[in-house]
Amino acid sequence: MGMHVIKMPDIGEGIAEVELVAWRVQPGDEVKEDQILADVMTDKATVEIPSPVVGKVVSLGGKVGEQMAVGAELIRLEVDGVGNVKGDAPARPAATAPGPAPASSASSAPLTSSPPVSPEGGTAVAPVLSPSTTSKGAPAEQAKQPVVARAPVAPTRPAGDKPIASPAVRRRAWELGIELQYVHGSGPAGRIVHEDLDVYLASRGQPMGTGLSSAYAERHEEEATPVIGLRRKIAQKMQDAKRRIPHFSYVEEVDVTELEALRTKLNTKYAAERGKLTLLPLLARAVVLAVRDFPMMNARFDDDAGVVTRHGAVHLGIATQTEAGLMVPVVQHAESRDPWAIAAEVSRLAEAARTGKASREELSGSTITITSLGALGGIVTTPVINHPEVAIIGVNRIVERPMIRGGAVVARQMMNLSSSFDHRVVDGMDAAEFIQAIRAMLESPAMLFVE
Template identity: 50%
Template sequence: MARFSFRLPDIGEGISEAEIVAWHVAVGDRVEEDGRLADMMTDKATVEMESPVAGTVVELAGEPGDQVAIGATLVVIETEAEVVQPAEPERVEAENPGVEEVATSSVTERQDPPRHGEGDHAQHGGVGAPLDATPADVSQEAAPLHHPAAPDGPTPRSGEDRVLASPAVRARAKDLGIDLSAVHHDGHHIRHADLDAYLRYGSAQGYRAPNASRARPDETVKVIGMRRRIAENMAAAKRHIPHFTYVEEIDVTALEAMRADLNAARGQRPKLTMLPLLIVAICRTLPNFPMLNARYDDEAGVVTRFGSVHLGMAAQTDAGLMVPVIRDAQDLNPWQLATEIVRLAEAARTGKAKSEELSGGTITITSLGPLGGVATTPVINRPEVAIIGPNRIVERPVFRARAGGGEEIVKAKLMNLSISCDHRVVDGHDAASYVQALKRLIETPVLLFAD
């Protein structure tokens, strides 16, 4: 028997350490060659580490949330035969190199295992060393990782047979007692990552035995990975930016009627939601209010006002909030915007968004759709200085002037529009003036297509 020390390789982003997001093995587990070891997260990507050898896990470098230095031992594996240790860690290039500020993309990387006889040129490992030789910031005591108990439930139903999953995923689900038909997934088939998410959060969706208590046990969830990044960025935004929010009610009756007419005659073009039309209105009004389409470097004391609108679009994904950016939104028509919105939302949801698609925004729009509520006070996507939040559309009676004089009560579609601004850069008068200009354009939607 021999011991192989798998050291954390250089992930290829110029970073010195990475965070353990999740272990896929515990001390004592048998791991096969190419088997999953851990998910490691940097500021820019989440990378899956795979075992270059087969054997039994004897030591781990820490717990989820701990930082591990590049080149430090991540896992020690006991093998049945001698394995040549690579001379030094090699770079693992992430095909989705990352996200700045608010969002962090998820990337799965495959490592090629060393082959017997390849000597010091074997790939993706590190110089063999016991765990006590790792840097001081790496946890010295690695305890076995226990998966949380799967939710109690009945024997898997026949419907599970219709769920698409690989044999390895089915075998793992069977070992864990998970009904695949109860596992939420976004793709065409269930992956290991979907099982991991179910183990972490699936208790809220689990089955309940008849006559069992509806109460769920308390749980403590460590804030790690993307959720930790979101928490840090939101806290920094509120700590550094003196926010103020302005809310105005807008009559979108005419805009909704025009949207219905455009969809009826769209042909092969994508169906329009309200969002592309609002983006057109935002882009048309921003040139007169350049202080809103800006970024503030508070350390350098410099405000950069942008001529182009690179509009961030807050998108909720299973991993958390991400903000893909529509580049040069001012040059796109509503149908082009609709296509780009769908494409970017799907890329963010599946973790395939590129770094340039997740950074560099100049102003952000955030919409909860039908869940929009009466009003919102959105948090600014630092270092931007403004964020716009359309809220839910409701129908209410309003007074309108008659053509021949007097007033009448009619049914109107109304929407509150919120805007949060950085008070260091944007005055309240400027924010209110901008929203009033936006309101005039939205309530006279024919102007959206006027030169």
């Protein structure tokens, strides 16, 4: 038998280190050739690392959430024949047989023989880059705990270890306002039974059968969630944007009554052959036209070099919420697309982002961004600029409000645009004039189709 060490591969694009976001195997597992061993993250997506050999996992070289340098030891396998380790050192036995991993995570030092927390599988799609999902540790083994007639002040089992109870017990616990995490189980494998609920109630000094209201029950649970993977990248990017960019926001209300009427007519006539239009592609077209007169908005600021680059091409970022977190797929060359083409591309990119199939190229290179919370858009928002851009256009929800037109009170559909700008590059007057130009086109939507 020999020892085969797999090192962190060079992902390319000058990346020196990556984040380990998920283990697909654990010590003691048998591994086939091309089987996925781990997911690692670069920027906004994950890459699957396959095994080039057949073998048995001896040790893992890091823990989930750790930054690993390219060339660092990722995993060690026991293989038939001669491995790639000089001298073929004897294989180390796995700390546990295949099965649930212990609750404590592995040491961050390479070649630990103790298995780290074993995450459940990831969502990355081979071979392209894909958004990661948050990994969960494998539950720890739970020894049977004796029933103690006192109210516990801390959970009776490790965090993340789900209490075992029948549906009837769970329902009764809910009605009584009891958190099962705090109840000792006297049944097989620590299962919580009705008698355990009685003991817990008695220990709290509650009379039996009083029907404690769950609405007023004390709650003590806590859940610690590591900020890793895509969520860590989002946090770092938002923090970096707020730290480096002096934001200022400008809010203006827009009467979209005529725009909505036009959109309805266009959908009635062209939806079957061109697809339906939402507000977003019409706003996108307005942004494309407005930056012709305000090129400083369609720009990227390299503040390290002190250089602002204005772009002729409008690579429009569309902030998109996914299960993995916020992503910004990019409509390349939005200036060359009509509203229907923009709508189709936005739909395609949003689906790719939500299903984890968006490539790195589709998630980078934007020059200006639109963000919208749809029906949850609120009255006013203060969007964070997508660094290194200098402007972001925020869309709030449409509401019908009474407005005065020609001396009469009439119902109009109103919407706020809440936009943010980099004050190092964009002056307040320029920002106001830019938003007013967009407003003028949205309130007279025929202008969207006039060159």
